[in-house]
Amino acid sequence: MPDSPLLINDHGAVRVVTVNRPDKLNALNAATLDALHAAFDAAAADEAVRAVVLTGAGPKAFVAGADIAEMAGLTPVQGRDFSQRGQRMMRRVERMPKPVIAMINGFALGGGLELAMCCHLRIAADSAKVGQPEINLGLIPGFGGTQRLARLAGRAAALELCLLGAPIDAARAQQLGIVNRVLPAAELEAETMKLAAQLAAAAPLALRGILDCIVHGSEIGLEEALEFETAQFGLIFSTQDMREGTAAFLERRKPAFHGR
Incomplete structure (x- = not known):
C-alpha cells in the first residue's frame, strides 16, 4: 500500500x-x-x-x-x-x-x-x-x-x-x-x-518453545512456570526437528530444520 x-x-x-x-x-x-x-x-x-x-x-x-x-x-x-x-x-x-x-x-x-x-x-x-x-x-x-x-x-x-x-x-x-x-x-x-x-536457521519449534517458556514463565509463579517448561520439553520430543537435531549431532553433521 x-x-x-x-x-x-x-x-x-x-x-x-x-x-x-x-x-x-x-x-x-x-x-x-x-x-x-x-x-x-x-x-x-x-x-x-x-x-x-x-x-x-x-x-x-x-x-x-x-x-x-x-x-x-x-x-x-x-x-x-x-x-x-x-x-x-x-x-x-x-x-x-x-x-x-x-x-x-x-x-x-x-x-x-x-x-x-x-x-x-x-x-x-x-x-x-x-x-x-x-x-x-x-x-x-x-x-x-x-x-x-x-x-x-x-x-x-x-x-x-x-x-x-x-x-x-x-x-x-x-x-x-x-x-x-x-x-x-x-x-x-x-x-x-x-x-x-x-x-x-535454528529449529523453529524449539525457538517457539523457548519464547513461550520465557515470556509466559516470567509472568507466572515459579512452580507453574517449571511445570509449563516440562510440558513444552516433552512436547518437543514429538517433532521431526528434534529427531533431526539429535541425529545430526550424533552423526557430526549440520542439521536441516523444517519446523515439523
Whole structure:
C-alpha cells in the first residue's frame, strides 16, 4: 500500500519491518499502531518467515515516541483507548512465535522504547539514545513502559528513567539490561541481519518453545512456570526437528530444520 507507514522486505527467511515516518521521527500514531499489529499478524502466519527485524527509517530514530500531535487533543476515554491500542500491538509482538529483534538505529524514546522492549532481543547503535520522557509532557508511559522497564532493568532503574525523564546512551542501556548488544552504527545493520539469519536457521519449534517458556514463565509463579517448561520439553520430543537435531549431532553433521 503506497500510504502505509511501514516498509516490509524479506531477506530469505528474515522479514524486516521498518516504521517509515522519518519526517515525524517514526512517531507512533493510531494508523502506525494498527499497521504494525497487522504486519506482525502476517509474519506470524507466514511459514516462510522465521525471524523478524524491526527498525525505523532514516538516520535519526528507531521510534522517537508516540505521536504527540495526535495525543494532545484526546479525551480521557480516548486516551485510555489509545493506550489499549498500543498495548495490544505490543503484546502481539511480545507473544510472537518467532524471534523479533529490535534494531535500534537512533532515538528510542517513550513509545519507541516501549516498542523495543516488547521485542525479544534489542541491538543498538552506539549512537542510540533510549528513555521514557513522558513525565516532561505531564504524562506517564502508556504502552507498557512502566512494567516492562521494571522487569528488564529493575525497579530502581525504571523509577529513575520514568521519574526523571532523561534519556540514556546505548552503553548505559546495555549495563542496565535494556539492550542486549551495542554496535558501531556503521555495523548495526549487517550484524543484526547476521544474527537474524542465525535465528532463522535454528529449529523453529524449539525457538517457539523457548519464547513461550520465557515470556509466559516470567509472568507466572515459579512452580507453574517449571511445570509449563516440562510440558513444552516433552512436547518437543514429538517433532521431526528434534529427531533431526539429535541425529545430526550424533552423526557430526549440520542439521536441516523444517519446523515439523
